[in-house]
Amino acid sequence: MKKNLLSIFGLALAICCVVGYTSCSKLEINKCKTSDPYYCGSAKTCCKYQYYDGHHTCWETMSACRSSGYACETCHIED
Numbered sequence: 001m002k003k004n005l006l007s008i009f010g011l012a013l014a015i016c017c018v019v020g021y022t023s024c025s026k027l028e029i030n031k032c033k034t035s036d037p038y039y040c041g042s043a044k045t046c047c048k049y050q051y052y053d054g055h056h057t058c059w060e061t062m063s064a065c066r067s068s069g070y071a072c073e074t075c076h077i078e079d
Contacts, residue, residue: 038075047075
């Protein structure tokens with residue numbers, strides 16, 4: 001009985017470690033250079049300006065981004 005409990009505990013601990021490692025490795029911390037301070041999460045890209053059209057162009061204003069005809073995303077400065 002004791003051997004079974006130790007096996008179950010060991011397996012649970014191993015699963016927790018694997019889940020913890022994979023969730024931490026997916027963090028995207030400080031991926032952008034200082035010249036491109038904005039990070040666009042859904043596109044996983046960095047921009048010089050705050051708005052991104054999803055087609056490799058960053059824009060200073062939302063109205064300019066919308067004029068491209070694509071859906072625009074607001075990007076955020078990384079901490």
